[in-house]
Amino acid sequence: MLSLFGSGIGRGIAIGPAYLLKNSDIEIPNFTLESGEIAGEVKRFRSAVLTTENTYKALLKNLPKDAPKESAAFINAHMLMLRDPMIMDKSIKIIREEMVNAEYALQAQADILIKVFEQMEDTYLRAKKGDVQHVTNRILRNLLGIVSHTLDEFNDEDLDGKIIVGKDLSPAETMFIKDRKVASFVTDIGSQISHTAIIARSLRMPAVVGLHGSTRYIDNGDLLIVDGMRGIIIVNPSANVLREYKTRQSKIRARQKELNALTKKLSKTADGKRIQLLANIDTAKDVKAVTRVNAAGVGLYRTEYLFMNRSQSPNEAEQYREYKRIAISVGKPVVIRTLDIGGDKQLDFSYPNKQSSESPLGLRAVRMCLNHMEIFKPQLRAILRASAFGKVSIMIPMVSNFDEINQVLTIIKQTKAELKSEGINYDSRIKVGGMIEVPAAAIMADLFAQKLDFLSIGTNDLIQYTLAIDRVDDAVNYLYDPMHPAVLQLIKQVIKAGKKANIPVSLCGEMAGNIRYTRLLLGLGLKNFSMDSTYLLDVKDRVLTADTSKLKYFVNKIMNADNPGQARDHLAKLNQL
Ligand code: PEP
Numbered sequence: 060m061l062s063l064f065g066s067g068i069g070r071g072i073a074i075g076p077a078y079l080l081k082n083s084d085i086e087i088p089n090f091t092l093e094s095g096e097i098a099g100e101v102k103r104f105r106s107a108v109l110t111t112e113n114t115y116k117a118l119l120k121n122l123p124k125d126a127p128k129e130s131a132a133f134i135n136a137h138m139l140m141l142r143d144p145m146i147m148d149k150s151i152k153i154i155r156e157e158m159v160n161a162e163y164a165l166q167a168q169a170d171i172l173i174k175v176f177e178q179m180e181d182t183y184l185r186a187k188k189g190d191v192q193h194v195t196n197r198i199l200r201n202l203l204g205i206v207s208h209t210l211d212e213f214n215d216e217d218l219d220g221k222i223i224v225g226k227d228l229s230p231a232e233t234m235f236i237k238d239r240k241v242a243s244f245v246t247d248i249g250s251q252i253s254h255t256a257i258i259a260r261s262l263r264m265p266a267v268v269g270l271h272g273s274t275r276y277i278d279n280g281d282l283l284i285v286d287g288m289r290g291i292i293i294v295n296p297s298a299n300v301l302r303e304y305k306t307r308q309s310k311i312r313a314r315q316k317e318l319n320a321l322t323k324k325l326s327k328t329a330d331g332k333r334i335q336l337l338a339n340i341d342t343a344k345d346v347k348a349v350t351r352v353n354a355a356g357v358g359l360y361r362t363e364y365l366f367m368n369r370s371q372s373p374n375e376a377e378q379y380r381e382y383k384r385i386a387i388s389v390g391k392p393v394v395i396r397t398l399d400i401g402g403d404k405q406l407d408f409s410y411p412n413k414q415s416s417e418s419p420l421g422l423r424a425v426r427m428c429l430n431h432m433e434i435f436k437p438q439l440r441a442i443l444r445a446s447a448f449g450k451v452s453i454m455i456p457m458v459s460n461f462d463e464i465n466q467v468l469t470i471i472k473q474t475k476a477e478l479k480s481e482g483i484n485y486d487s488r489i490k491v492g493g494m495i496e497v498p499a500a501a502i503m504a505d506l507f508a509q510k511l512d513f514l515s516i517g518t519n520d521l522i523q524y525t526l527a528i529d530r531v532d533d534a535v536n537y538l539y540d541p542m543h544p545a546v547l548q549l550i551k552q553v554i555k556a557g558k559k560a561n562i563p564v565s566l567c568g569e570m571a572g573n574i575r576y577t578r579l580l581l582g583l584g585l586k587n588f589s590m591d592s593t594y595l596l597d598v599k600d601r602v603l604t605a606d607t608s609k610l611k612y613f614v615n616k617i618m619n620a621d622n623p624g625q626a627r628d629h630l631a632k633l634n635q636l
């Protein structure tokens with residue numbers, strides 16, 4: 060039995076066998092051949108290519124019916140590349156002429172191709188480098204007999220109840236898990252507020268990230284306990300520990316049942332103040348959970364996931380269908396956030412002047428959209444068209460100055476005029492709001508509130524940018540503190556600005572779903588919380604028992620605390636009221 064510690068996600072416990080991912084860092088052996096060995100080595104190479112081809116064929120055959128069209132195109136393109144003379148013939152030539160092993164020859168040829176693609180002017184061709192790496196890795200793993208798995212094998216494997224163990228998972232990769240009955244995942248790197256972690260929460264699966272070394276200590280098939288609340292994983296637990304965790308698992312389930320009884324209850328505080336509890340969603344599939352917990356609507360729909368794991372941008376028609384479907388099936392207000400790409404969220408497909416910097420300070424969210432009208436415009440048209448079918452609003456992520464707001468409002472106005480002239484219906488009074496995620500926006504909230512119909516505080520980023528902490532870097536994760544006085548002051552300021560301008564203010568970062576902060580936020584005057592559906596009933600429970608007239612004293616104490624320890628003491632007292 061071995062325990063490993065990291066950052067926990069979710070409050071549950073998962074128990075199941077490990078499924079090891081090792082899709083990177085393949086060590087390439089390098090040795091020379093005797094002349095009599097060359098024919099055998101070429102044969103070994105051809106056979107690895109054939110096995111790889113068969114794997115692609117199986118992937119194609121087993122592709123789920125609702126998989127995006129692009130998935131098949133992706134696999135077909137890789138199959139074609141596999142047989143391309145630039146890979147097949149050239150690698151064989153290297154084996155023969157340089158008398159080296161197949162792995163080394165293939166990697167040498169792949170390096171040449173990757174360099175060629177890297178130097179291409181055309182961004183589309185430059186992106187082909189990734190395809191070469193993908194195809195080469197697959198052949199290499201077959202040559203080396205590596206039996207561990209890659210995420211794109213998910214389609215042809217039974218993952219029910221398994222716990223995925225990997226070095227890292229990108230948000231796009233985590234979306235692969237979404238439709239499969241995976242029990243949990245654990246990774247060596249990553250932090251609790253990364254987008255990967257947020258997706259894990261929406262999957263209602265406990266997970267542990269930032270384990271540093273899990274892939275070294277865990278073997279395929281090992282029995283794992285994942286404790287999302289404490290951030291612990293236990294490898295091959297003893298019978299006693301297993302029993303103890305199973306008991307805890309049943310207690311968590313019993314608590315969930317208790318909470319389910321609150322579903323129909325009106326969301327108001329003990330002193331009668333109505334509080335809106337909204338849900339965050341990533342895809343149309345999350346709508347079921349929104350309905351199950353009886354949320355007041357969707358306060359944040361992160362549209363970027365519709366753009367991920369595909370080789371082309373969804374066009375206006377596809378987006379329109381998706382947004383309309385969501386607006387109709389929710390049947391309550393839906394806030395659609397425009398594309399928030401950049402930082403840790405990247406797109407696979409290329410587009411003119413694509414920049415792939417993963418810096419959170421780069422061309423992200425509204426900045427990227429305003430620089431890429433060919434992506435932004437179809438999205439705005441699709442959202443506007445969907446607004447004819449439900450109470451849809453538009454929300455702009457990461458606004459940091461007045462110009463950005465003005466530009467977006469002008470483009471929306473133009474788009475409306477175009478739709479009108481084309482005779483296409485839309486809600487002419489559609490509300491446009493902005494996310495307050497950078498300190499500049501929070502400081503200017505008063506001014507922003509005069510231009511926008513609502514504000515939504517994105518604390519995940521507001522904390523990142525206020526405290527200068529990269530939210531995906533677990534090395535500085537310990538500094539990520541929603542209770543930091545600077546963060547609380549900014550939140551307070553935004554709520555006040557909304558009140559003054561008489562427009563709604565919501566909070567849609569992870570803080571909204573954390574019951575430790577429910578009373579603090581109520582005390583700061585917040586009336587609209589948007590969170591993953593998983594947390595909504597827990598938060599409702601806290602709202603129902605809070606008397607807002609009694610919160611002021613400790614909230615003021617927290618705001619004026621000299622140090623974090625003191626602030627935490629006051630928070631504990633506030634939560635005991
Ligand atoms: C936030 O930053 O708080 C937010 C809700 O947006 P995201 O987590 O998608 O960046």
Ligand code: MG
Binds near residue numbers: 456496517520
């Ligand atoms: Mg954000």
